[in-house]
Amino acid sequence: MRFPKNNPYQLVALILLAAGLLLLALAGYLSPLLNSVLQPIYGAQAWLYDRFQAIQDFINAPADIARLRQENAELNSENAALQTQIIALQQQVTEIELLSALLDFARARPENAYQAAAVIGRDPSPFLHYVIINRGSDDGIRRGMPVVAQQGMVGRVAQVTANAARVELITDPAAQVSVRLQPSDVDGMLSGSIIGDLAIDLIPQDATLQAGDLVFTSGIGGLYPGNILIGQVSSVQQEAQALFQTATVQPAVDFTRLEIVLVIVNFQPVDVAPLLTSP
């Protein structure tokens, strides 16, 4: 652009014109005019951009699909890994809850020493009620040691190998536990059955029992420690001509969902059998 050097009036007029336009634009008076001028330009620009973008997408599409597929596969893989991690963490939480409950149980009875063990199998015969735990004589487990869970009595160790032990549950038909009922404070003999039901026999006829009474180990007989919860009475059978009452018991422990147990390792079972034999 060539400025008019020789004519100062023209220069002043141009400056005034520019300043006027600037002031009008700043005051907003030129907006309608500018809009009407720029609108077609914007339209043309948008049309051009859309076409350019479409052409660019068309050219780059195969590469993008491959990249997206790869990303998708990676995200799926990551998702699967995270899901696995979530399941593992949920299992850990469940395990920690179980261990925490067992710890509470152990803290409530500080006189006992415990060895925690996981249930790794069950007796293959449906007639017998035994579980197999992953602790054996190498871990200090001995035959006859009582086994408990956070809810109460589980059973006692029946057989031991170096790294595993078989636990006879109190629901096994061969199991017999001396028990005390609360609040009536009477003793009885709890026995299991082939179908896993628990029943108490040898309850004196004059004892007053009712459903809901709690059943604890009495410690009599020396096979089990005393005062460990077994369950609660669900029904009482009293017959006039019978010598004793009987009661059925709902166990506190859910034996079908047994996962972790505690073996009381400082309990020495007493074998009273020699004292019972007649000379």
Next chain:
Amino acid sequence: MRIFAGIVLLLGAALLQITLFTRITLLQGSVDFVLLVLVAWMLLPANRSDWKWGLPAGIMLGFASALPDWVLWIGYAGAAGICQLLKQRIWQGRLLTLFSATMLGTLAIHLVTMAYLFVSAHPMDALEALNLITVPTMLLNLIFILPIYAIMGEVQKLVSPAEGRA
């Protein structure tokens, strides 16, 4: 090779029985996976039926069960013997043989177990045992025998392809 494969199968079945299949229950009965593998393996056309197959099955379960070993040996040998008899006599009706062997095998093992429990003075109501343990176990075994027979057939083809086509 076939004997080796059979023993490995029974060992695997015993492990699965102890850890997994005792949890699949109906009333008080549970799937007898070892019996099912034994029955399916023996009744495959290419395999020779022999009651002696019951002995390794009993020995393997004897390690985990509180039942005396001889009870399991007799029970499973009896079940295998039933398979042997049925395969010889009604060999043309494969499904009939399969279901009959499963039912009678379950019954044989449970009867031997119940006889032992009765003799060893365990408190037991035989009718209750039959209703709540034996019949549900039989039903579960009948449900599981067909898929296990199919799997055993595939295993047989893998172990000895030429005999598997027989």
